[in-house]
Amino acid sequence: MTDLTRLLLEARRALATDLDEDLAERGYPDVRPGHAALFLSVDRRSGSRITDLAEGSRLTKQAMMAMVDDLEGRGYVRRVPDPADARAKLVRLTARGRRAAAECRRAIQSLDQRTKRRLGERSYDTLLESLEILITEDGEI
Amino acid sequence: MTDLTRLLLEARRALATDLDEDLAERGYPDVRPGHAALFLSVDRRSGSRITDLAEGSRLTKQAMMAMVDDLEGRGYVRRVPDPADARAKLVRLTARGRRAAAECRRAIQSLDQRTKRRLGERSYDTLLESLEILITEDGEI
DNA sequence: GATATCGGTCAACCTGATTGACCAGTCACC
DNA sequence: GGTGACTGGTCAATCAGGTTGACCGATATC
Numbered sequence: 001m002t003d004l005t006r007l008l009l010e011a012r013r014a015l016a017t018d019l020d021e022d023l024a025e026r027g028y029p030d031v032r033p034g035h036a037a038l039f040l041s042v043d044r045r046s047g048s049r050i051t052d053l054a055e056g057s058r059l060t061k062q063a064m065m066a067m068v069d070d071l072e073g074r075g076y077v078r079r080v081p082d083p084a085d086a087r088a089k090l091v092r093l094t095a096r097g098r099r100a101a102a103e104c105r106r107a108i109q110s111l112d113q114r115t116k117r118r119l120g121e122r123s124y125d126t127l128l129e130s131l132e133i134l135i136t137e138d139g140e141i
Numbered sequence: 142m143t144d145l146t147r148l149l150l151e152a153r154r155a156l157a158t159d160l161d162e163d164l165a166e167r168g169y170p171d172v173r174p175g176h177a178a179l180f181l182s183v184d185r186r187s188g189s190r191i192t193d194l195a196e197g198s199r200l201t202k203q204a205m206m207a208m209v210d211d212l213e214g215r216g217y218v219r220r221v222p223d224p225a226d227a228r229a230k231l232v233r234l235t236a237r238g239r240r241a242a243a244e245c246r247r248a249i250q251s252l253d254q255r256t257k258r259r260l261g262e263r264s265y266d267t268l269l270e271s272l273e274i275l276i277t278e279d280g281e282i
Numbered sequence: 283g284a285t286a287t288c289g290g291t292c293a294a295c296c297t298g299a300t301t302g303a304c305c306a307g308t309c310a311c312c
Numbered sequence: 313g314g315t316g317a318c319t320g321g322t323c324a325a326t327c328a329g330g331t332t333g334a335c336c337g338a339t340a341t342c
Contacts, residue, residue, distance in 0.1 A: 011275040012149035134152040
């Protein structure tokens with residue numbers, strides 16, 4: 001009997017720590033693994049709405065807002081009004097944000113490749129598939 | 142490019158939620174998925190030291206202490222002095238704790254089996270192996 | 283006996299989220 | 313073209329599940 005939840009948590013922590021260190025070495029000690037999803041999913045030209053970003057990362061908009069606040073405070077993104085809807089704001093990368101995003105992308109890619117090497121291509125693919133299944137199919141008891 | 146850390150986090154959350162609901166249905170709404178490891182690893186006859194439990198779950202002793210505090214407050218465990226070492230205390234299951242532990246074991250087993258069914262035996266085994274590798278081999282960049 | 287280590291605890295803090303309330307802008311419809 | 317419902321963003325409070333650091337008394341080591 002294995003405690004799968006614990007295993008998942010620890011594996012995540014190990015990878016996140018790894019990514020964190022890599023980002024620090026690349027000159028972004030303040031970019032946290034959690035920011036990755038945002039950097040990866042914010043629209044490069046027009047920007048993205050907080051609500052959309054939240055939905056894409058399966059977070060509440062409040063949680064996403066906290067991340068955006070954080071990154072805005074550090075100068076990686078800024079909020080601009082959405083010309084198409086006066087209620088909305090668009091989150092856009094600053095120049096600094098674009099550099100960080102690129103580095104972040106590289107860090108993730110590098111981690112991916114290291115992971116692939118460690119597990120072997122097939123196990124890696126299986127891992128990804130399995131995780132997707134666990135996420136999407138779960139919820140119904 | 143996949144954000145593996147996010148995937149792991151979400152998969153864990155999905156499973157934890159599932160386990161949580163199952164435990165609630167079994168009559169233990171206050172037993173959290175995190176308690177599982179403790180219930181599974183505390184020595185049934187003589188009890189276990191907090192330090193040992195922490196090490197076994199790869200947690201700090203402070204974190205384990207908080208869990209023990211919690212479970213003690215709910216009447217699932219109690220601390221008794223260790224006759225072999227006056228510094229130490231032994232965490233022991235109460236009668237209520239033993240019943241809860243048994244139910245918890247069943248819930249985990251059931252979750253394991255459902256997961257196995259969803260992923261298929263081979264993918265499930267691969268998943269477990271992969272996670273172990275990620276946990277143990279990580280840390281060295 | 284002095285000193286280092288070990289088991290447990292207190293305190294402060296961090297991360298990554300949650301729920302609930304609220305406001306202003308927009309949309310649909312009559 | 314006014315009314316009511318919905319949507320996007322925000323504030324506030326809270327939570328879970330950890331972390332690091334300091335500390336104390338008991339024990340082991342020399």
